[in-house]
Amino acid sequence: MFELLRNCGWTSFLALLLGTVALSLTATALLLAFLRRHRAAAMVAGIGLFITGLTAFAGFGGTLYGRKVVGDAVAVASIGKVDRQRILIEGFEEARDCSRLGLALTGLPFLLGAVASGLSLFGKRPPERPGATEPGSPLGPAPQDPGPNVPVVLLGAACAFTGLLATGAMASASPPGAQQEPELWRLLSLTERALDPSEASVQVCKELELELLTHAIQEVSGRCVARVELSGVSMQAADLPRAAERCVRADLERGGSLDGLSCSASLATVREPARTELTRQIAARKGAR
Numbered sequence: 001m002f003e004l005l006r007n008c009g010w011t012s013f014l015a016l017l018l019g020t021v022a023l024s025l026t027a028t029a030l031l032l033a034f035l036r037r038h039r040a041a042a043m044v045a046g047i048g049l050f051i052t053g054l055t056a057f058a059g060f061g062g063t064l065y066g067r068k069v070v071g072d073a074v075a076v077a078s079i080g081k082v083d084r085q086r087i088l089i090e091g092f093e094e095a096r097d098c099s100r101l102g103l104a105l106t107g108l109p110f111l112l113g114a115v116a117s118g119l120s121l122f123g124k125r126p127p128e129r130p131g132a133t134e135p136g137s138p139l140g141p142a143p144q145d146p147g148p149n150v151p152v153v154l155l156g157a158a159c160a161f162t163g164l165l166a167t168g169a170m171a172s173a174s175p176p177g178a179q180q181e182p183e184l185w186r187l188l189s190l191t192e193r194a195l196d197p198s199e200a201s202v203q204v205c206k207e208l209e210l211e212l213l214t215h216a217i218q219e220v221s222g223r224c225v226a227r228v229e230l231s232g233v234s235m236q237a238a239d240l241p242r243a244a245e246r247c248v249r250a251d252l253e254r255g256g257s258l259d260g261l262s263c264s265a266s267l268a269t270v271r272e273p274a275r276t277e278l279t280r281q282i283a284a285r286k287g288a289r
Contacts, residue, residue, distance in 0.1 A: 001089075003097070004098075004100055004101040004104070005101065005208065006098050006234075007061075007066075007094040007097040008062050008066070008095075008098040008100075008101050009062070009066065009098075011058060011059075011061065011062030011065060011066075011098055012059050012098065013061065014062075015055055015058040015059050015098070015101055015102050015105055015106065016101075018051055018054050018055040018058055018105075018218045019052075019055045019105030019106065019109065021051050022048050022049075022051040022052040022066045022105075022109035022110070022113075022198065023108060023109045024048075024052060024054055025044055025045075025047055025048030025109075025113075026044075026045060026048035026049070026052070026109045026110075026113035026116060027229075028048075028113070029042075029044035029045035029048055029113065029116035029117075029120070030045075030112050030115060030116040030119075031039045031053075032116070032120075033045070033115075033116045033119035033120050034119070037122075038062075038121075038147060038148045039148050040117075040217050041116055041119065041120035041148070041213035042117065042120035042121065042148030042149050042150070042153050043149050043152055044116075044152040045113050045116040045117045045120060045153060045154030046114075046117070046149065046154075046155060047152070047156060047158065048109060048113045048116075049113040049114075049117070049153070049156030049157050049159065049160040050112070050156040050159045050160070051107050051109075051111075051161030052109040052110050052113060052114070052154060052159075052163070053106075053156070053158075053160040053161075053162060053163035053164075054133040054159070054163070054176075055101065055105050055109070055163070055168040055232070056102045056106045056160070056163030056164050056166070057070055057102075057163045057166070057167070059098045059099045059100070059101050059102015059103065059105070059167050059170075059171075060098075060099055060102060060163070060166050060167045060170055061098075062095070062098030062099070062101075062102070063096055063098040063099045063170050063171075065095075065098075066091070066092075066093075066094065066095025066098060066100075067092055067095045068094065069091075069095075070087070070091030070092065070094075071088065071091075072087060072286045073091075073198060074087055074088055075136045080176060080189065081113055081192060081194075082185065082188040082189045082191075086161050086185050090285050092259040093174075096170065096171060096173070096174075099167045099168075099170040099171035100170075101165045102106050103164070103168060103171055103233065104162075106156060106160070106163065106164060106167075106267055107250075108163065110160050113156065113157075113160065114157070115152045116158065117156075119176055120153070121148050121150065121153065122159045131178060144229075161249050168207055186211060187211050187212075187215075187240070188240075189210075189226075190204060190207055190208045190211055190243075191208070191239050191240045191243045192239070193263070194208050194243035194244075194246060194247055195242060195243050195246065197241060199249050201246070202250075202254075203245065205247035205251065205266070207268050208243065208244070208247060208263055208266065209247070209264060210230055212244070212265035212268075213268060215264045215265075218232050222262035224262070228265055228268050228269045240267055240269060241270055241271040241274075243288075244265075244266040244269035245270045245274050245278070247266050248261060248264070248266050248267050248270060248278050249278070251280060252278070252282070258282050258285055261282055262279065262282045262286075267279070267282075274287035
């Protein structure tokens with residue numbers, strides 16, 4: 001709970017205040033319903049349910065506000081595309097805690113309000129005073145029971161139910177890429193750096209090769225990489241074959257180890273027909289030695 005309050009920021013205090021008021025009102029409504037004060041119970045329950053819905057909407061609004069703050073901060077930051085996406089996802093995950101907090105604060109008030117509303121609407125009415133309806137009775141005519149205020153209850157229940165649905169959907173929705181492992185983020189970052197002309201390509205290509213080896217499948221008959229499995233990487237990994245091709249060509253120009261290149265994970269990542277072309281170049285240079 002404390003982590004939710006910390007991640008949600010100032011909107012968490014608004015939700016906490018509304019949740020406390022909603023809990024107090026719905027508990028009071030339940031007590032009035034047990035005392036058979038049905039009209040008062042219905043009125044207080046309806047108001048309590050309405051504030052319960054506001055509590056849920058406070059969590060919903062906190063999530064939207066948190067996403068906007070993260071988006072504005074990332075938009076003006078001088079960072080790479082991959083780091084921007086990673087920070088956005090992490091920020092959206094933290095902003096989602098506002099909706100989770102809203103759900104946590106509305107569960108009990110919604111339950112108490114629903115029970116109090118049911119008792120006030122369908123509960124047993126208090127008995128009439130004996131003899132009050134007889135002609136000439138000194139007690140006078142029996143007062144007519146106006147009954148519970150149904151519109152107030154329905155309005156409060158609709159607000160609470162709508163708030164719970166909206167906040168629950170927001171709390172359970174994960175941003176795209178939220179399930180990616182840290183090593184996949186590193187692979188995407190290396191891909192971006194390898195394609196950046198301002199980067200030191202030698203060091204970056206070495207790091208990229210080592211990272212690709214963690215996803216590589218070795219051939220049974222030798223030590224060469226047969227292929228690289230990248231099924232868990234997001235669509236941004238579409239640039240990875242180009243980055244691997246750039247590294248292989250740069251290594252060829254520098255006169256790197258031909259045996260290492262022919263069995264490298266970088267070469268296995270290059271797409272056809274560029275991979276076949278590079279393999280022929282490597283074989284031609286081996287034959288010319």
